[in-house]
Amino acid sequence: MKKAKRARLAAGGWRVGTAAQFLCLSAEESALVETKVTLSQALRRKRVVLGLTQxxxxxxxxxxxxxxxxxxxxxxxxxxxxxxxxLFALGATIGEIGRVLQRIAA
Amino acid sequence: MKKAKRARLAAGGWRVGTAAQFLCLSAEESALVETKVTLSQALRRKRVVLGLTQxxxxxxxxxxxxxxxxxxxxxxxxxxxxxxxxLFALGATIGEIGRVLQRIAA
DNA sequence: TCGGGATATGTCAGAATAGACATAGATGCA
DNA sequence: TGCATCTATGTCTATTCTGACATATCCCGA
Known part of the structure; x- marks a missing residue:
């Protein structure tokens, strides 16, 4: 979230936190969820790029x-x-998946 | 496998191939298995480094x-x-896991 | 050789996930 | 608007995965 938006929300009385905080996830749980979400996004991106339907x-x-x-x-x-x-069915390689995971950590 | 060993085995009448070939795995299946094996090795390595028992x-x-x-x-x-x-329970980060996966692809 | 901790393997009941179907919503085009 | 295509959501049963237990095997120090 951009700082400006965060400030706007805070000014409006919203309490701003991460989804993990809201759901009371432990560090391990949220890492797992984040991994899952990242892979699901990669899947959709790759499918759309290949011009395939679900x-x-x-x-x-x-x-x-x-x-x-x-x-x-x-x-x-x-x-x-x-x-x-x-992802593998769409032709992704292990290295490609590794890169995707590293990117979100940055 | 080193080339020398491969040659020795071939000379001895062995047919040399990958585990995937032997098990008749498709590209997708073997990518999944390779990912799994890699993560399992990373898990053991990390556990041992931390000096924990199973x-x-x-x-x-x-x-x-x-x-x-x-x-x-x-x-x-x-x-x-x-x-x-x-892995996350042992303190691994998503980025760390990404790196591990990229390494085997090299 | 024995004893004890660590690791490996087989099995099972219960929990979680898979594919399938129905159907609702979304989008775009004639 | 009506129709066709794509995507989203809820629910079912079958399959797969999980924790637990029992037991086997390995390794090492006394």
């Missing part, structure tokens, strides 16, 4: 459109394993 | 020694989610 990706994964939608939404019912399977 | 790590994870053993052995019954939980 349905098309689902067929590659022997899965369903609704599951792909949940993957991209980082739904509770989606595992990191499944997200990685999706 | 039992001690298990307690941090609210799990059992036997499960930690399986995690480090990259057992079929272990998810990547669980491996990441283990």
């Amino acid at each position: 349905h098309q990706l689902a067929r590659r994964l022997n899965s369903s459109q609704s599951r792909v939608a949940k993957m991209e939404a980082a739904d509770r019912s989606v595992s990191i394993d499944l997200l990685l399977r999706g | 039992h001690q790590l298990a307690r941090r994870l609210n799990s059992s020694q036997s499960r930690v053993a399986k995690m480090e052995a990259a057992d079929r019954s272990v998810s990547i989610d669980l491996l990441l939980r283990g």
